[in-house]
Amino acid sequence: MLFDDLRYFDGAPFTRAQAERGGWDHAKLRRHLANGLIRQVLKTVYVDALVPDSLELRAAALCLVTPLDAVICRRTAAWLFGIDTFALQERDGPLAIDTLRPGRHRAIRRSKVTGHSQTVLPGDVMIHRGLRVTTPAATAVHLARHLRRPYALSALDAMLHAGLLDHGQLCAAIGRYPKHPGIAQARELALFADPLTESPGESWLRLRLLDAGFPRPQAQVRVLTPRGERRIDLGYPDIEYHGRRIGLEYDSDQWHSGRRASFRDETRRLDLDDVGWLILPVRRGDVWGRRVDLEYVVGEMLGIEPRLPRRW
Template sequence: MLPYEAPLYFCGIPFTARQVGSKLRWLLGAGEIRAVLKGVYVDVRVPDSPELRASAFTLLVPPDAIACGRTAAWIHGIETTALGPSEQVNLQWTRDSDDTVEVAGVRVTSPVSTTVELAMQLPRPFALSAVDAMLRAGKADRWAVRAASTAYEGRPGIFQARQILYYADRRAESPGESWLRLRLLDAGFGRLNLQTRVRGPEREYRIDLAYPEPLEDGRRLGLEYDSDKWHSRPREEARDERRRNELAALGWHIISVRRTDLWGRYPALELAVGSYLSQQPRLPRRW
């Protein structure tokens, strides 16, 4: 990679593949540029921002295009993990929208309209994680989104949207927590508490999802989504195990859930939670 003092490629402005031609593969291989959207790149030293995303969008669409759906959410600052399984957002735009805002001079559907669209259009797990992310980022208010959804009555996806907007919660701190919550709701286990605080003798703990009512053994049940990014190294796994033991001493059963536990077909998670709650889970899963 070039020394940091070297000039930014294209002055740090996003550019398309045809602007660098055959040099593109070399620049990517050397780690000097990165993709912003499919076919649009920028110098790796340029920080991500809504302005950068909006500029990249303009390189791929007509001048009168309005960003909508996943692309609008992405420009508003939502990470792609919450929007779908791909690391790159799908390009979505329209010429027909009355509820728009400007981001760096680019017309984008408003956060409220975008949130309703996400709840209607995305597969259920990603619909919930996307809506949770919009609420958590302060881009939209839950009640404003619910009110706006009434204008979409009769459109495809509105039944799903009503359910997703009922489940949505700005306290979810990651897409994984949203997906986990949806699986438990789909299994018929009822609403959970989010970010439950537990006071210990030396520190305070926070549990991602919890059923606060005592179980038959007098303990309570908590679930935590442990992402591969922050919970896969030996030191991190040892820290997590120590934390679970400390919470056990405070009267909690803690179920640690990884990404592979969420997306497999076998209902091991539902069966485990059901055994603690003394409930039969509702199966098969809806996703």
């Protein structure tokens, strides 16, 4: 390509079959993929690497490979709504497509489509960007039922934060599935969900604290310092440890690694220390590892014996 405004297939997503009809053999497709000229959006769906990700692109890609009688659900529905439920998890290759078929049809089984047998109640399906997809409320319920607890909570938090539904709508939707598998987990996590949460790491950290039997921390605590307003991921404004209030922050590898990030974090935490806040930085290993140092340290600060062992 000689100019940035020239895109393979005019910048639209395309399948392997469409590439072949356009004169691309398998070797050329693999070569362009290896050289970073194209990227995979879904299994067997590609797009020019210069085309940015967008909800429109995701919908167009799904339209190419989703069976006409299928309903997009679970993680793929969340992805179509702009919610990533794959944080920290490895997945084998590009995103698979979660679908279901209402009624008594068999679940769809294709190489690029994962079929699910799932109850569909009246009002659970909508037309979104030309696709049949479970509504945000139904999507939230089924993610809460079927994902592991930490991923389920971070998905609920993200959907609430994005305004796809509110807490009342979430609880009402869960109430429509009183005896379905996984609904007890969904009910519990709905109580823990918080629309103020801004990252999956904050969700996982809050779940660790709650599972340990600690009081529910306040999300996104706003604190005025001499340098301006600061926000703390999770905090206990009404509890003091050695004369300072307690705050916890999840430092992700992506945003809190390197010299510049370390200097920025140290500066803001000194500002918070000046106004009476003790900040405990928490890394991925503290949340996901086998050690229970986090529970013991926070338990000492709060004066509470942690509930162990860890649930996940």
